[in-house]
Amino acid sequence: MNRAFSRKKDKTWMHTPEALSKHCIPYNVKFLGSTEVEQPKGTEVVRDAVRKLKFARHIKKSEGQKTPKVELQISIYGVKILDPKTKEVQHNCQLHRISFCADDKTDKRIFTFICKDSESNKHLCYVFDSEKCAEEITLTIGQAFDLAYRKFLESGGKDVETRKQIAGLQKRIHELETENIELKNKVQDLENQLRITQVQTSPSSTPTRNGTQPPPVPSRSAEIKRDLFGAEPFDPFSCGAGDFPPDIQSKLDEMQEGFKMGLTLEGTVFCLDPLDSRC
Numbered sequence: 676m677n678r679a680f681s682r683k684k685d686k687t688w689m690h691t692p693e694a695l696s697k698h699c700i701p702y703n704v705k706f707l708g709s710t711e712v713e714q715p716k717g718t719e720v721v722r723d724a725v726r727k728l729k730f731a732r733h734i735k736k737s738e739g740q741k742t743p744k745v746e747l748q749i750s751i752y753g754v755k756i757l758d759p760k761t762k763e764v765q766h767n768c769q770l771h772r773i774s775f776c777a778d779d780k781t782d783k784r785i786f787t788f789i790c791k792d793s794e795s796n797k798h799l800c801y802v803f804d805s806e807k808c809a810e811e812i813t814l815t816i817g818q819a820f821d822l823a824y825r826k827f828l829e830s831g832g833k834d835v836e837t838r839k840q841i842a843g844l845q846k847r848i849h850e851l852e853t854e855n856i857e858l859k860n861k862v863q864d865l866e867n868q869l870r871i872t873q874v875q876t877s878p879s880s881t882p883t884r885n886g887t888q889p890p891p892v893p894s895r896s897a898e899i900k901r902d903l904f905g906a907e908p909f910d911p912f913s914c915g916a917g918d919f920p921p922d923i924q925s926k927l928d929e930m931q932e933g934f935k936m937g938l939t940l941e942g943t944v945f946c947l948d949p950l951d952s953r954c
Contacts, residue, residue, distance in 0.1 A: 688818040695819045699750035702812055705742040705804035707732050712789060712800045715774040718943045721787050724800035749815050751823040770823045771933030776816050777941040778809035786813050813940055820938040827934055
């Protein structure tokens with residue numbers, strides 16, 4: 676049964692909008708792994724992926740390896756996969772990159788989603804064992820996607836891009852402040868070396884022919900405030916919209932494309948009981 680989030684009439688969302696927009700919904704699950712798939716959607720696609728990962732997990736289990744436990748954190752910003760003890764993020768799947776989410780109607784524990792990898796642009800299928808709450812997690816991801824899409828439309832992408840721009844500027848300011856400190860230290864070292872050289876080669880007590888002292892070396896503070904490479908100091912407040920990194924617009928276009936593709940929620944049959952569906 677196909678359950679696209681935009682056409683869901685037989686189900687109601689399980690969480691309040693605030694829970695997903697201001698916080699996150701956590702789930703403790705077992706992670707069977709991820710594998711590359713050829714298509715971003717499709718029952719047969721996830722069925723083959725689950726079959727492959729279940730078989731691989733069955734082999735590992737026979738060798739004494741346990742299925743790792745992870746914590747899922749679902750919000751309007753994405754689905755994070757964390758180590759339950761250290762809270763270290765193992766995978767961060769942005770919602771606009773998730774195109775398909777399904778749960779197994781014959782095995783209430785198994786669910787999966789397909790996400791486009793941000794670095795390789797390959798589609799990866801993630802499979803989990805969820806202690807009989809597969810459908811709930813699937814619906815939670817669907818609700819988060821719905822809220823994120825509405826928020827994206829309301830802000831016109833401005834809210835998302837503003838966050839990226841602020842983060843980019845803060846990082847750039849920190850980098851420039853570090854560079855500025857290093858350059859000041861280098862300038863100070865050069866000035867000290869210059870003074871030592873002048874003292875050694877030209878004693879200050881030696882008068883000129885007319886009996887006057889040589890003019891003092893002009894202070895560097897009177898020069899134009901530029902760095903050693905001739906660049907003016909970075910001012911984030913004078914940075915116009917056209918001065919932002921060129922990848923901002925491409926990321927916005929990517930988000931628009933991802934949301935337009937939509938998210939398909941599907942309950943299907945893809946378990947392989949002979950291969951120990953309990954993992």
